[in-house]
Amino acid sequence: MTEVVSLSGPEQHDDESTLKVSSNYSKDTKVGEGTYAVVYVGVQKSSHRKIAIKEIKTGGFKDGLDMSAIREMKYLQELRHVNIIELIDIYSEHNGLNLILEYLPYDLEMLIKDKSIIFTPANIKSWMLMTLRGLHHCHRNFILHRDLKPNNLLLSPQGVLKIADFGLARSLGAPNEELTSNVVTRWYRAPELLFGSKHYTGAIDIWSVGVIFAELMLRTPYLPGANDMDQLIVTFRALGSPTEANWTNVSKLPGYNKINIYPPPTRQELRNRFSAATESTLDLICSMLMLDPLKRCTTTEALLSKYFVESPRATDPKSLPKIVPKNK
Amino acid sequence: MGPTKCPYPNCNKILRKNKFKKQIFDDLNIEKECDIRKKILEIYNKQESNFKNLNEYNKYLEEIETIIFNLSHDIDIEETTNLVKQYELMNKELINENNDKISKDYENFMKRQNLEKSFKQTRLKLQKEIEDEDAKLKKLKNLENLNNMYDEGITKNKNNNNNNNNKNVLNQMKESILKKTSARQKQLKELEQRQQERLSQLTSSFGGQQLDDINGKLQKPETPFTPFNGDRVLKLPYNEDNDYYDPIYFNLVEKNDEFRASGYNLKEFFKRSLSEAFIGLDCFICDEK
Numbered sequence: 001m002t003e004v005v006s007l008s009g010p011e012q013h014d015d016e017s018t019l020k021v022s023s024n025y026s027k028d029t030k031v032g033e034g035t036y037a038v039v040y041v042g043v044q045k046s047s048h049r050k051i052a053i054k055e056i057k058t059g060g061f062k063d064g065l066d067m068s069a070i071r072e073m074k075y076l077q078e079l080r081h082v083n084i085i086e087l088i089d090i091y092s093e094h095n096g097l098n099l100i101l102e103y104l105p106y107d108l109e110m111l112i113k114d115k116s117i118i119f120t121p122a123n124i125k126s127w128m129l130m131t132l133r134g135l136h137h138c139h140r141n142f143i144l145h146r147d148l149k150p151n152n153l154l155l156s157p158q159g160v161l162k163i164a165d166f167g168l169a170r171s172l173g174a175p176n177e178e179l180t181s182n183v184v185t186r187w188y189r190a191p192e193l194l195f196g197s198k199h200y201t202g203a204i205d206i207w208s209v210g211v212i213f214a215e216l217m218l219r220t221p222y223l224p225g226a227n228d229m230d231q232l233i234v235t236f237r238a239l240g241s242p243t244e245a246n247w248t249n250v251s252k253l254p255g256y257n258k259i260n261i262y263p264p265p266t267r268q269e270l271r272n273r274f275s276a277a278t279e280s281t282l283d284l285i286c287s288m289l290m291l292d293p294l295k296r297c298t299t300t301e302a303l304l305s306k307y308f309v310e311s312p313r314a315t316d317p318k319s320l321p322k323i324v325p326k327n328k
Numbered sequence: 329m330g331p332t333k334c335p336y337p338n339c340n341k342i343l344r345k346n347k348f349k350k351q352i353f354d355d356l357n358i359e360k361e362c363d364i365r366k367k368i369l370e371i372y373n374k375q376e377s378n379f380k381n382l383n384e385y386n387k388y389l390e391e392i393e394t395i396i397f398n399l400s401h402d403i404d405i406e407e408t409t410n411l412v413k414q415y416e417l418m419n420k421e422l423i424n425e426n427n428d429k430i431s432k433d434y435e436n437f438m439k440r441q442n443l444e445k446s447f448k449q450t451r452l453k454l455q456k457e458i459e460d461e462d463a464k465l466k467k468l469k470n471l472e473n474l475n476n477m478y479d480e481g482i483t484k485n486k487n488n489n490n491n492n493n494n495k496n497v498l499n500q501m502k503e504s505i506l507k508k509t510s511a512r513q514k515q516l517k518e519l520e521q522r523q524q525e526r527l528s529q530l531t532s533s534f535g536g537q538q539l540d541d542i543n544g545k546l547q548k549p550e551t552p553f554t555p556f557n558g559d560r561v562l563k564l565p566y567n568e569d570n571d572y573y574d575p576i577y578f579n580l581v582e583k584n585d586e587f588r589a590s591g592y593n594l595k596e597f598f599k600r601s602l603s604e605a606f607i608g609l610d611c612f613i614c615d616e617k
Contacts, residue, residue, distance in 0.1 A: 082557075133557060140561060142600035172600050175580045175587070197590040252585035268455060293591025303555040313553060 022091050025100060027053055036066040036167075041103065044088070050103040051088060058096050068167030069097065075143055075169045076101075083134030085154060085164040104154035104162060106323045108212070112150055112219055117321045121276065124216045125307070126314035127153070130161035131209055136299035138163070139202045142172040146183040148208035150215060159317035173199060181255070184208060186231050187221050191242065191291050194232050196255030203293035206302070210288030217274050217281075232259060239289055240264025247292035280306040361400040368396055371416050373426040440527070447523045454516045461509045465502065472498050565606045572598070 025042050031052075032039040040053045056069045076087035076099075089100040108127065111117060131153060138145055146168040154164045173179045178198040184190070190207035192200050214222035223238060225231025236242070241261045242250045250256060265273075270282055277285070284307040287297040297305070308314065334341045353359045372392045379385040398408045416423065475494055574594075581587045581594050 081559075129555075133559075136556070137559075142596075142603065172597060174597055175577050175592070175594065192590050195589075197586065199587050199590040199592045201591050201593065201596065203591045247589065249585040249589035253589050254586070266459070268452075294588075294593075296591070300560075308555055309553065 081137040109150035122312040134163040159320040195253035
């Protein structure tokens with residue numbers, strides 16, 4: 001089944017070997033800075049391969065390393081798949097940790113926003129296919145990503161899509177564990193999370209992929225809520241309000257409140273919204289955006305859907321539209 | 329009357345009534361170029377499929393443009409007209425063949441267009457009818473509910489003969505509507521199927537062939553599509569026991585309705601535990617390295 005790399009993969013190095021490891025990578029230019037890390041572009045000297053170095057900031061956190069850094073290392077060490085970002089190595093330097101990651105110059109959000117690029121149905125299919133394959137690999141290892149959005153779907157210079165940013169990932173919870181519902185960027189948050197569920201499953205990732213799918217078709221965010229309350233309204237206005245009839249026990253969720261009742265959209269309304277979609281495209285979007293998480297499709301079902309088999313065939317990654325990174 | 333010489337001195341053209349036309353563009357130069365283009369394209373009408381590669385086709389297009397440019401800007405008129413005439417003579421058969429092809433393609437395109445239009449119209453109509461009937465059904469249900477309530481009131485007064493009749497009528501109406509809806513749905517399905525068939529017929533006849541040719545040029549024969557890229561685990565290293573019952577966990581999940589609403593599936597969790605137990609087995613680190 002999965003490659004077992006946790007033991008043979010990146011290792012903790014002692015001081016002497018750290019020198020050896022760190023001297024194998026050059027840190028060249030700084031390309032970005034987040035709350036807990038600075039990202040540099042560099043080169044792996046032994047292979048001349050371009051890489052990205054994520055330098056984790058230490059200090060300032062009362063419990064040592066930031067939680068998301070630990071999560072990212074923990075899960076990326078275990079996952080190895082063409083559609084998931086590769087963690088090449090880890091070394092520590094000046095009390096800071098450095099993650100050596102695959103160099104992936106641009107993300108899906110940049111493509112969606114670049115209006116000079118035209119998406120064909122085959123392009124969208126290709127991105128969806130790669131996203132779902134990556135997510136399928138996470139889910140079959142019982143890992144929830146919990147922050148899927150176009151911004152976290154990176155693209156290699158060869159056009160291959162890779163899921164990145166595992167800073168919020170965790171494994172499927174046991175029944176006696178409570179998970180926080182404050183995960184996933186708001187626009188891509190599944191309804192059970194909006195209602196404060198503490199025992200959600202991989203279905204929340206499928207929801208995010210469904211929203212991304214819609215965004216690829218529309219070239220604009222599909223459910224852009226202004227705040228958490230508004231997110232509920234925007235979601236249900238587009239997809240209908242949940243009731244006990246279409247979602248058993250929904251009213252038992254801690255954050256459930258009966259706000260405005262919107263009727264579910266008719267097929268014709270959906271056709272009008274996604275004017276370029278074929279019937280099987282709509283079928284797949286709908287099954288990924290089912291309100292009841294138990295009725296939502298799994299990654300396996302999504303990959304086996306008619307959408308991927310019918311013409312046009314998904315574009316080869318090499319021929320997908322790309323952005324040439326600007327040199328600053 | 330009849331064809332006459334042009335009244336301008338030194339212009340020896342013969343004017344005929346049917347050669348006059350209405351001006352479309354304000355700019356006479358554009359008008360002239362359009363006329364010339366139309367004429368030339370009727371002669372130089374090779375398609376991309378007539379060429380071995382794109383480069384040759386582009387060269388051909390360039391040639392056409394030069395001819396049109398020359399003719400519309402009065403450059404080397406005699407030479408160019410001779411060239412065109414010669415080409416026409418040399419390629420007469422091919423020209424006729426291509427013209428036939430083009431008109432057929434156009435016909436096919438129009439047929440497709442019409443077919444799609446009528447398909448959309450009928451589909452919309454059927455859908456609307458289904459929706460209408462749904463609404464009617466809902467109304468009937470309401471009526472029935474009211475009737476039932478009324479019934480209850482009446483039975484107390486021991487007079488329900490009349491109402492039984494009412495009930496029957498309602499049921500009959502309901503049934504007939506349901507029948508209609510299912511018939512419509514069937515029609516809809518049939519319609520969609522027929523449309524598919526027709527479209528595939530059209531594509532397999534003339535118009536689509538070229539399209540396939542072009543597609544064939546772009547996409548070399550590939551490996552068949554596999555949704556999981558050949559990486560799907562069908563056989564787990566362990567067997568699941570469907571009757572397995574864990575009193576503590578099952579109790580926890582069954583007692584709290586929140587689990588059902590969150591889509592929680594205890595079996596998935598058991599799978600996680602099992603796969604964690606089995607994942608390192610049969611794996612030798614020295615081989616993996």
